[in-house]
Amino acid sequence: MEITFAVLLWGVRILFLVLLYLFLIRVFSSLQRSLATENAIAARPTGLAHLVVQRTVRGAFRVGDRLPLRAVNGLGRDAGNDIVINDEAASARHALVEFADGEWWVEDAGSTNGTVVNGEVVRSRERLQYGDELAIGRVALRLEQ
Amino acid sequence: MRAQAAVPLGRGRFTELALLIWVATIAITGFVAVLATETASFRPTAVVVPLVFLALMLSLHVFLVGIRFRGDQILLPIAAGLTAIGLVLVQRLASDLLLQQLSWSIIAAGAFAATIVVPRDLTALARYKWTWALLGVLLLIAPLLPVIGREINGARIWIKVGPGSIEPWEAVKILLVIFFAAYLEEYREVLSHAQRRIGPFPVPPVPYLVPIVAMWVIAMLVMVFEKDMGATVLFFGIFLAMLFLATGEAFYAIIGLVLLVLGGIVAYQLFGHVQARVDTWLRPFDEDLRFGTGYQLIQGLYALANGGLIGVGLGNGMPDRIPIVWSDFVFDAFAEEAGLAGAIALLALYLVFLYRGMLIALRAPTMFLQLLAAGLSFIVALQTLVIVGGNLRLIPLTGITLPFVAYGGSSLVTNWMLVGILMRVSQISDRMRGGGPS
Numbered sequence: 001m002e003i004t005f006a007v008l009l010w011g012v013r014i015l016f017l018v019l020l021y022l023f024l025i026r027v028f029s030s031l032q033r034s035l036a037t038e039n040a041i042a043a044r045p046t047g048l049a050h051l052v053v054q055r056t057v058r059g060a061f062r063v064g065d066r067l068p069l070r071a072v073n074g075l076g077r078d079a080g081n082d083i084v085i086n087d088e089a090a091s092a093r094h095a096l097v098e099f100a101d102g103e104w105w106v107e108d109a110g111s112t113n114g115t116v117v118n119g120e121v122v123r124s125r126e127r128l129q130y131g132d133e134l135a136i137g138r139v140a141l142r143l144e145q
Numbered sequence: 146m147r148a149q150a151a152v153p154l155g156r157g158r159f160t161e162l163a164l165l166i167w168v169a170t171i172a173i174t175g176f177v178a179v180l181a182t183e184t185a186s187f188r189p190t191a192v193v194v195p196l197v198f199l200a201l202m203l204s205l206h207v208f209l210v211g212i213r214f215r216g217d218q219i220l221l222p223i224a225a226g227l228t229a230i231g232l233v234l235v236q237r238l239a240s241d242l243l244l245q246q247l248s249w250s251i252i253a254a255g256a257f258a259a260t261i262v263v264p265r266d267l268t269a270l271a272r273y274k275w276t277w278a279l280l281g282v283l284l285l286i287a288p289l290l291p292v293i294g295r296e297i298n299g300a301r302i303w304i305k306v307g308p309g310s311i312e313p314w315e316a317v318k319i320l321l322v323i324f325f326a327a328y329l330e331e332y333r334e335v336l337s338h339a340q341r342r343i344g345p346f347p348v349p350p351v352p353y354l355v356p357i358v359a360m361w362v363i364a365m366l367v368m369v370f371e372k373d374m375g376a377t378v379l380f381f382g383i384f385l386a387m388l389f390l391a392t393g394e395a396f397y398a399i400i401g402l403v404l405l406v407l408g409g410i411v412a413y414q415l416f417g418h419v420q421a422r423v424d425t426w427l428r429p430f431d432e433d434l435r436f437g438t439g440y441q442l443i444q445g446l447y448a449l450a451n452g453g454l455i456g457v458g459l460g461n462g463m464p465d466r467i468p469i470v471w472s473d474f475v476f477d478a479f480a481e482e483a484g485l486a487g488a489i490a491l492l493a494l495y496l497v498f499l500y501r502g503m504l505i506a507l508r509a510p511t512m513f514l515q516l517l518a519a520g521l522s523f524i525v526a527l528q529t530l531v532i533v534g535g536n537l538r539l540i541p542l543t544g545i546t547l548p549f550v551a552y553g554g555s556s557l558v559t560n561w562m563l564v565g566i567l568m569r570v571s572q573i574s575d576r577m578r579g580g581g582p583s
Contacts, residue, residue: 009181013458016174017483020490023167023226027497030160030219035504058393059333059512077511079268079573084510088334 048099051083054133055140060086067141072098075136076109089113089137097128104128104143113137158210164222165206168229169199175233175459182460191236194247198232201254208258216572217505223498224564227549228253228557230479230491235552238464238478239471242552249554253561260565267569271513274327281320282363284313289370296372314376315555318383318524319563325384326516328356329391333512336392360384361401365408372418375531375543381405382527387520391512426541441468445536448474448481456484471552473544476536492533495548499526502567508574518570521563 049069053061061067073082076094085094091111098105107125108115115122116135128134134141176195180187202225209221228250235246264270270277287304288294295303304313329336364381367373385401388394412419421438429439429446444467451457464470464478471478480488502522509515525548532551535542546556 009178010458012174012178012181013461014455016171016178016459017455017486017490019167019171019174020483020487023164023171024490024493024497026164026167027219027223027494030164031497031501034160034219038508057334079511079514086512 051141057087057138087137161218168226172229178459179237217568231550249557253558256558257561257565260562271327277320278324281317284317312555315559322520325387330512333391375545422541445474445477448477452481452484456482475551495529505571
């Protein structure tokens with residue numbers, strides 16, 4: 001009996017190590033799977049159209065980033081926006097880009113520095129064509145399909 | 146595009162549940178191994194504790210599913226696994242403290258749940274940054290005050306609260322990361338695009354350098370008056386790391402490290418406690434230190450050697466030879482009983498924690514959230530490096546706790562709150578990307 005107990009005890013001790021490693025492997029594979037899902041979501045064609053980053057500031061986007069648009073999109077510095085523009089020159093809630101009546105529209109949401117389309121300041125609500133350049137703060141975005 | 150939200154994948158948190166089941170098997174096996182070895186001093190509480198802990202973790206999981214929390218599913222099991230190993234080690238090393246540590250984990254779980262629910266808008270934390278800074282500095286200097294301050298094991302980093310004492314530094318860590326993140330988000334441009342340059346070095350306008358110098362001064366004061374080198378390294382290290390992340394200027398990190406080393410050299414010349422730490426590190430086996438300040442470190446090294454590749458088995462080592470093993474030297478005790486294999490697995494868990502934290506930071510939508518997540522994960526990483534490095538005699542030993550594992554209430558509670566904040570950040574990123582499972 002003495003020996004079997006000791007052997008059992010050693011079994012438990014080794015089991016502890018084995019379980020530790022199995023847990024580690026499971027954690028790694030979960031991490032892997034979660035990354036794969038994220039990449040799949042990122043690669044999924046989403047949105048009706050895209051805003052492609054033309055000009056940017058450090059910490060915001062990278063030039064060439066394609067930001068998918070939904071039907072209604074809030075743009076601004078605040079984290080609650082659909083497209084967060086991390087630039088001090090952008091207002092918390094800066095502008096609204098929406099798809100209505102088969103057209104894209106941009107509306108200034110009362111920003112401090114204004115919203116500019118193709119070099120002209122948006123008065124109230126203006127139509128956006130594909131290829132138009134939308135400037136918010138120091139970030140410039142082009143509407144693309 | 147709302148169609149994505151209808152995918153049922155986001156509903157359950159099955160990954161988390163599956164990983165928690167693994168945690169349960171580890172905890173139970175660990176307790177069985179320890180209890181079976183020490184059958185002489187068997188107490189029924191030792192059986193109840195792991196079960197209560199597992200029920201606690203399960204209820205956290207159910208709570209997250211219940212509030213439809215979407216976000217990271219890996220951090221909670223890692224933290225639970227580390228805390229479980231911590232409980233096994235407390236049972237092994239200081240079984241009198243087991244119930245206390247269990248109560249602390251219950252409080253920690255409560256704090257975690259509160260962190261998940263309470264701050265409605267995480268970004269709003271940035272608005273009160275000066276409040277956090279002030280609170281942080283007050284807590285940092287609180288142990289120096291005559292009535293409430295306490296000196297334990299040569300470090301004056303405790304304040305008396307009722308019958309016990311807490312380490313305010315633990316709460317300070319989180320407050321400061323929030324402050325740094327908010328501050329750096331606001332002044333990043335000015336700090337990183339300096340108009341003037343002297344040679345390769347950017348020279349930002351003087352007012353913006355003030356906080357860097359102020360941080361250094363505070364860090365040095367902590368080292369000198371609270372006699373806590375670990376807190377100094379952590380405090381300043383977090384600040385430098387976040388400054389580097391925000392600005393991308395290696396110059397700041399280099400000048401900061403130079404300042405830290407210079408401060409260290411001056412402190413070594415001037416202050417006995419710093420000198421003692423360094424001497425113990427460099428020559429613990431010397432005649433005059435072997436049975437004095439070097440004793441703890443030497444016993445820790447013997448424990449490591451005794452452990453070997455797969456260890457002597459949980460419960461089978463001689464960790465009680467190391468003084469105060471349950472708070473300062475848990476890593477060595479674990480390495481003795483679980484061996485190099487166990488120690489590497491433990492470090493790998495911290496590594497995954499850091500990796501996950503950094504991924505969350507990368508995906509976070511705003512600079513503030515990015516810096517917050519990165520800073521918080523960095524705390525855990527740096528703390529692990531500093532204490533494990535100290536235990537292995539790679540760097541001078543400092544009294545920092547091994548996150549989640551070492552005995553200690555304040556540390557456990559704040560680390561669990563830290564996990565809560567990281568999970569909140571991951572939830573925000575998920576929601577902003579139209580809600581995919583993660």
